[in-house]
Amino acid sequence: MKTYTQAGVNRKLRERAKKSLENFESTFRLSKYGKMIKTPFNILYSIGKDVYQVKTCDGVGTKVLLAQLVNKHDTIGIDAVAMVVNDCIRCGARPMAITDMIDIKKSELKLLKKIQKGLILGVRAADCPLVGGEIADVPELLNATYHINCDCIGEVKKQNMITGQKIKPGNVVIGFRSSGIHSNGLTLARKILFKKWGGKFNAFAKPKSLDRELIFECLKPTKIYVKPFLKVAEKSEILGAVNITGDAYLKFKKLMKDFGFEFFHFKPQPIFDLIQKTGNITNQEMFKTFNMGWGFVIVVKKMDIDNILGLLKKEKVKAEIIGRVIKEKKIIINYQNKKIIL
Numbered sequence: 495m496k497t498y499t500q501a502g503v504n505r506k507l508r509e510r511a512k513k514s515l516e517n518f519e520s521t522f523r524l525s526k527y528g529k530m531i532k533t534p535f536n537i538l539y540s541i542g543k544d545v546y547q548v549k550t551c552d553g554v555g556t557k558v559l560l561a562q563l564v565n566k567h568d569t570i571g572i573d574a575v576a577m578v579v580n581d582c583i584r585c586g587a588r589p590m591a592i593t594d595m596i597d598i599k600k601s602e603l604k605l606l607k608k609i610q611k612g613l614i615l616g617v618r619a620a621d622c623p624l625v626g627g628e629i630a631d632v633p634e635l636l637n638a639t640y641h642i643n644c645d646c647i648g649e650v651k652k653q654n655m656i657t658g659q660k661i662k663p664g665n666v667v668i669g670f671r672s673s674g675i676h677s678n679g680l681t682l683a684r685k686i687l688f689k690k691w692g693g694k695f696n697a698f699a700k701p702k703s704l705d706r707e708l709i710f711e712c713l714k715p716t717k718i719y720v721k722p723f724l725k726v727a728e729k730s731e732i733l734g735a736v737n738i739t740g741d742a743y744l745k746f747k748k749l750m751k752d753f754g755f756e757f758f759h760f761k762p763q764p765i766f767d768l769i770q771k772t773g774n775i776t777n778q779e780m781f782k783t784f785n786m787g788w789g790f791v792i793v794v795k796k797m798d799i800d801n802i803l804g805l806l807k808k809e810k811v812k813a814e815i816i817g818r819v820i821k822e823k824k825i826i827i828n829y830q831n832k833k834i835i836l
Contacts, residue, residue, distance in 0.1 A: 496686055496773035503681050534658045534734070534748040536585040544652040548587045552577035553643040556684065557677045560712055562639050563690060563697055567605060569715045570642060571612025572619070573677045576716035578646035579620040580737040580790060583723050586656040587648030589620050594627035598640040601631055609642065612715075619718040622646070654727065658734040658749045658793075665733055665793050665819040667755065668802060670723075671812035672789030674763045676716040678739045679783040683712065686773035694772050703764035711765050719790040722811040726792065730802050734793035738785040744836055746825050749793070756826040757817035762787040777834050781827050788816055 499506075522530045528540035538546040554573045561567050571594075579589045594613055596606070606629070617624045675683060687693045687708060695701065697709040704711050719737075726732065734749050746755045766787070770780055780786060794802060799815065806813040820826070827834040 496682065496775055497779050531652075531655065531657075533585045533656065535581065535736075535745075536587075538585060538587075538650070538655065541649075546587075546650055546652060546655065547590075548582060548585055548648045548650070549645065550578045550581040550648070551643060551645045552581060553641060554677055556638075556680045557713070558638050558641060559684065560680070560688075560709060563688070564709050564713075566710075566713060567608040568611045569615075569713060571609050571614070572616040572715035572718070573612075574642045574644045575613060575616025575620055575622075575646075576718045577677060577739070578644045579616075579622060579718060579720050580716075580739075582646045582648035583720055584656065584735045584737055585648075585650060586654045586727060586732065586735075587650040588724060589622035589646050589648045589720060591625045591647045592617055592620075592622055593625060593645045595643045595645075596627065596629045596640055597632050597636060597642075598629060599631070599633040599636050601629055605639070609640070613644075616715075616718065620720040622720070656727075656732050656735055660731075661733045661749060661751075661753065661793050661819055663753050663819050663821045664796065666796055666799055666815055667757070667817035667819070668792050668794060668799070668806075668813055669759075669788035669816035670717070670719055670790040670792075670806075671814075672738070672763075672785045672787055673717045674714045674765050675712055675769075676714075676739070676785055676789055678742070678785065680712070682773070682775075682783060683769050686769055686775075687712070701768055703768055717789050719811075722806055722809045722813075723790070723792070725809055726802055726805060729805060730794060730798045732792050732794060736791050738789055738791065742783055742785060743781045743825060743827065750823060750825075752823060754820050754822045754824040754826070755817055756820045756828070758828040759814060759816040760786050760788075760827075760829055777827070777829055777832060778836065781829070781834060781836060791816065793819065 531538045536548045538548045561570050582589045685691045698707045825836040
């Protein structure tokens with residue numbers, strides 16, 4: 495039975511390490527423009543009367559190793575952009591500008607052009623300009639050929655901010671369909687699936703459940719949810735939003751006060767079943783690690799469901815009701831006729 499910890503990512507140790515770091519909120523007093531507002535996932539700072547900005551940063555992680563395995567680097571930039579813009583919108587902000595940072599063993603023009611192609615595709619999908627970046631040749635620091643991070647600045651008016659404070663039992667959770675594995679849990683997936691890292695399959699193997707070679711299934715770019723999310727936010731009240739990335743459904747703990755969440759509708763893509771069966775992974779571990787078919791979710795009032803789902807259908811976004819807010823302070827997953835408590 496394989497776990498994320500055995501694959502090399504100990505989420506409990508990571509969480510303890512984060513909590514032990516010096517409280518950076520003590521630096522908020524350095525702000526000269528007013529009070530900071532802390533939401534479940536973002537901290538916003540004032541730039542004017544009732545106007546706030548948020549800044550997000552993230553990287554693609556070990557998905558770069560998969561791109562390197564088959565020398566396909568033209569979509570990694572999409573993943574890099576998705577990581578930060580999908581985080582940015584959780585508080586209701588519109589992404590305004592993106593920068594990138596590429597650490598690379600050697601600045602090769604052909605490779606950098608491929609990476610940039612993905613970045614440009616990503617920012618176009620997010621409707622947000624790429625305004626700058628940096629490239630550093632640091633061969634001594636890298637095992638992979640390169641590593642890429644992005645930063646995003648977003649902006650939101652105070653009255654449109656999503657704080658999670660209005661969430662209450664009876665509210666509904668709507669899921670936005672993912673494209674597959676996205677860019678999270680790949681440390682575990684690689685070591686289960688690919689022979690290069692001790693797994694079962696060759697990169698170009700095509701298991702019966704997949705409609706393409708394994709490597710290309712895992713390299714599918716992360717979906718960017720900015721445009722449909724902002725369309726919904728313009729028409730309906732969004733009470734909470736979660737980007738299903740690292741730690742997957744454990745992320746809902748950040749929204750919880752005196753309530754919890756119950757999920758009852760999952761249609762994971764075949765890649766997740768392949769990972770689970772090949773690695774003999776428990777359901778609980780799967781839902782702590784992978785998006786299981788839903789890449790982004792919003793919490794809304796029951797009365798708004800039809801309007802929101804209708805709007806998303808017009809936008810050609812696959813979205814469905816996947817859960818609800820409950821009185822019990824726990825995260826419940828109903829899957830394959832079993833009840834899982836995270």
